Amino acid sequence: MPPARQLLTYLIAGWSGYYVMAIELLSGRILAPNFGNSIYVWGGIITVFMVALSVGYLVGGQLSVFAPTQGKLAALLLAAAAATLPIVIVGEPVLDWIFNRVHDPRYASLLASSTLFFVPTAVSGMVSPYAVRLLATNLRATGRSAGLLFFVSTFGSAAGTILTSFYMVLWFEINQIFIGMIVISALIGLATLGFRDVRVAA
Amino acid sequence: MSVSPLKRLLWVLAFVAPLAAATDPGIEVLHRERSLYRNIFVYEEEGLRCMSFSRTTTARQSCVSLAEPGKLVFNYARMMMAALYLNPAPQRILILGLGGGTLPTAFQRLFPSAAIDAVEIDSAVVRVARKFFAFEPGPDTRVFEEDGRVFVKRMQRKSAKYDLIVLDAFDHEYIPEHMLTREFLLEVKSLLADRGVLAANTFSVSKLYDHESATYYSVFGDFFGLKQNNRVILWRSGGLLAKSDIVRNADLLETKLAPFGVDKTWLLPQIEVEHGWPPATRLLTDQFSPSNLLNGPH
Numbered sequence: 001m002p003p004a005r006q007l008l009t010y011l012i013a014g015w016s017g018y019y020v021m022a023i024e025l026l027s028g029r030i031l032a033p034n035f036g037n038s039i040y041v042w043g044g045i046i047t048v049f050m051v052a053l054s055v056g057y058l059v060g061g062q063l064s065v066f067a068p069t070q071g072k073l074a075a076l077l078l079a080a081a082a083a084t085l086p087i088v089i090v091g092e093p094v095l096d097w098i099f100n101r102v103h104d105p106r107y108a109s110l111l112a113s114s115t116l117f118f119v120p121t122a123v124s125g126m127v128s129p130y131a132v133r134l135l136a137t138n139l140r141a142t143g144r145s146a147g148l149l150f151f152v153s154t155f156g157s158a159a160g161t162i163l164t165s166f167y168m169v170l171w172f173e174i175n176q177i178f179i180g181m182i183v184i185s186a187l188i189g190l191a192t193l194g195f196r197d198v199r200v201a202a
Numbered sequence: 203m204s205v206s207p208l209k210r211l212l213w214v215l216a217f218v219a220p221l222a223a224a225t226d227p228g229i230e231v232l233h234r235e236r237s238l239y240r241n242i243f244v245y246e247e248e249g250l251r252c253m254s255f256s257r258t259t260t261a262r263q264s265c266v267s268l269a270e271p272g273k274l275v276f277n278y279a280r281m282m283m284a285a286l287y288l289n290p291a292p293q294r295i296l297i298l299g300l301g302g303g304t305l306p307t308a309f310q311r312l313f314p315s316a317a318i319d320a321v322e323i324d325s326a327v328v329r330v331a332r333k334f335f336a337f338e339p340g341p342d343t344r345v346f347e348e349d350g351r352v353f354v355k356r357m358q359r360k361s362a363k364y365d366l367i368v369l370d371a372f373d374h375e376y377i378p379e380h381m382l383t384r385e386f387l388l389e390v391k392s393l394l395a396d397r398g399v400l401a402a403n404t405f406s407v408s409k410l411y412d413h414e415s416a417t418y419y420s421v422f423g424d425f426f427g428l429k430q431n432n433r434v435i436l437w438r439s440g441g442l443l444a445k446s447d448i449v450r451n452a453d454l455l456e457t458k459l460a461p462f463g464v465d466k467t468w469l470l471p472q473i474e475v476e477h478g479w480p481p482a483t484r485l486l487t488d489q490f491s492p493s494n495l496l497n498g499p500h
Contacts, residue, residue, distance in 0.1 A: 032380035033488045036349025038323060039238050100359065105352055170496075173489035 001137065005070060008192055009131050010152045012077055015188055016127040017156030019080065019181055022164040023087075024049050026174050027117050030091060034099045035109040044110035045117070052118045056125020063126060064133035073134060074192035076126050081185035083120040088178050091116060128153050233334060237326030240376075244334045250275060253302045253330060256375055263373060264302030266335055272311070273463040278403050279304055281434040283464045284426075284473060285366055285401035287451045288438045292316060292365035296357075296393065298350040298381070299371035300327055303337025308462055309366075310340050318343040319364075321353045323371075323378075351380050354389045363395035369402035379491040382414065386488075387421040394439040406433040410496040415476065416483035427476030428469070436473070448473060 001009075027045050028037070035041050060076070086094075095112055102108035128149060135145040168177050232251070233244040243254045252265040265275040274280045282305060286292070293316050297306050300322035309318055320339070322328050325347045331337035339345050346353055350371050367390055371381055380386060394400060400422075405411050406429050418425055418435055426436040443451075452466040459466075486493060 029380075029488075029491070033351060033383075033385060034355065036323070036352040037378055037380060038349050099355065103356075105348065166495075169490075170492045173487070175489060 006135060009070060009073065009134050010149065012073055012188060013128055013131045013149050014152040014156035016077060016124050017153035018160035019185065020121055020124045021157040021160035022181060023117060023120065025161060025164045026177065027113060029174055031109055031112055034095045035105050035112060038105065040106045041109040044106065045113045048113040048118055049121050052121035053125040056122040057129050060126030061129040064130045068130065068133045070134060071193055073130050074189040076123060076130060077185050078189035080120050080123040081182045083123055084178060084182055087116050088175050233330065235326055237324050239324045242326055242330055244330060251334065255373065264304055264335065266302065271336065272461050274304060274308065277430040278432040278434060280464050281428045282368060282401045282403065283459060283462065284428060284469045285399045285436055286455055287448045288436060288443055289365055289397055289399040290451045290455055294364045295366045296364040297368040300331055302335035303331035305368055306343060307337055310343060312458060316342065319346065321346045321348060321350050323349050351386055354393060358389050358392050362393060364393050365395050365398045367394060367400050377493040377497060379493045382486055382493045383491050384417050384421055384485050384487045387418065391421060396440050398439045400437045402435040404433050404435055405497065406431065408497050410493055412479040412483045413486050413496055415479040417486045420485050424475045426473050428472040
């Protein structure tokens with residue numbers, strides 16, 4: 001894979017890391033009007049994100065076995081973006097619906113975060129193992145590629161955390177931040193698809 | 203495993219430093235506790251017993267006078283009592299944020315037949331209020347240990363109404379941001395009965411002041427703002443009272459409020475409709491609520 005294409009794979013992984021943590025931070029804001037800011041609300045959110053990521057890693061690794069291409073990696077990014085849209089569009093009525101039916105705030109917030117955040121987070125989780133497969137061209141360098149990829153993706157997460165909590169919430173509305181991130185994912189994903197796809201060496 | 207110097211330093215900062223101030227001479231620490239949400243200190247100093255959530259004794263949440271336990275120590279608590287000038291005999295009272303239980307205790311004494319709901323997120327605060335601040339919920343007082351916003355939303359679904367709602371869930375160090383938004387205030391407004399009164403303990407300085415004022419105005423229209431170190435916002439459903447009615451109520455309540463240290467000659471001049479924030483000030487909403495960032499130094 002040419003260096004420019006490799007760079008794109010790292011970019012996708014780094015952006016995906018940013019994306020997950022930005023959503024996780026904002027999810028607390030989104031749930032607070034209905035379920036409050038109690039410690040168990042955060043407990044529910046973090047649990048759902050961890051379970052979603054672990055499922056995403058598992059599925060992403062499996063997917064990478066079958067004819068992996070950078071185009072499919074981009075498709076994961078686009079799918080995660082699409083799965084985020086319902087948060088913006090139907091988030092409020094969904095939370096009200098749950099609030100009216102589930103009265104224990106612990107399970108209500110667990111259910112709410114599962115409903116809104118599980119799918120986009122799980123799909124985002126598929127990106128890293130899939131990207132590792134794209135980068136791993138020879139056995140000796142596998143660990144190094146994986147290390148660099150984890151570095152990029154976790155660094156992206158750190159950036160998503162600090163930029164969102166320190167600055168974005170001061171400048172933008174939550175939905176504006178979401179739309180902005182969905183647009184960035186779409187741009188990266190579509191730009192990647194624009195490249196002629198190359199099969200990765202087996 | 204040996205403890206690294208860094209870890210040791212962190213340990214000192216986390217556990218010892220907060221206590222250092224509270225062990226100054228002249229201060230007797232009665233209780234300290236690390237709850238789910240904060241550090242709670244109870245101490246006595248210069249004839250006062252106080253609850254504080256931080257290491258500095260300037261950030262006191264609640265104080266009672268040891269010599270005159272009935273008296274309201276803080277200016278803001280006395281300013282909150284001006285709500286009664288707008289509605290002198292509330293029968294259903296909601297208090298969001300308990301602290302030492304000073305306000306619910308005062309309302310229980312003032313209105314023995316009133317039904318009082320007090321909401322506090324931190325069960326440790328409720329425990330401390332009972333143990334150290336003589337907070338004793340009467341038969342018509344209910345204490346809910348839950349998030350105030352969730353409680354308000356739940357009560358809205360039940361179409362509950364209150365004659366007086368006291369909003370006292372903030373301090374200088376931390377604001378629950380979901381309880382300072384236009385949507386939240388609309389929910390609170392929907393719980394007010396006809397002629398019901400809202401009394402909110404809010405901020406008088408920092409960048410947050412303008413945003414908060416604009417947000418209250420967008421929900422309530424004109425409101426009274428009483429300003430000392432804090433600002434107390436008062437609003438009455440069905441229209442603010444004319445000054446003459448306020449003075450009449452203050453006269454009626456004077457002897458009743460005297461034991462609490464509430465003095466109409468101090469309070470009445472403060473009751474003014476507030477204006478004076480920039481017209482284009484951005485509202486705080488569930489979508490935009492960086493209250494703690496706005497409250498910080500700029």
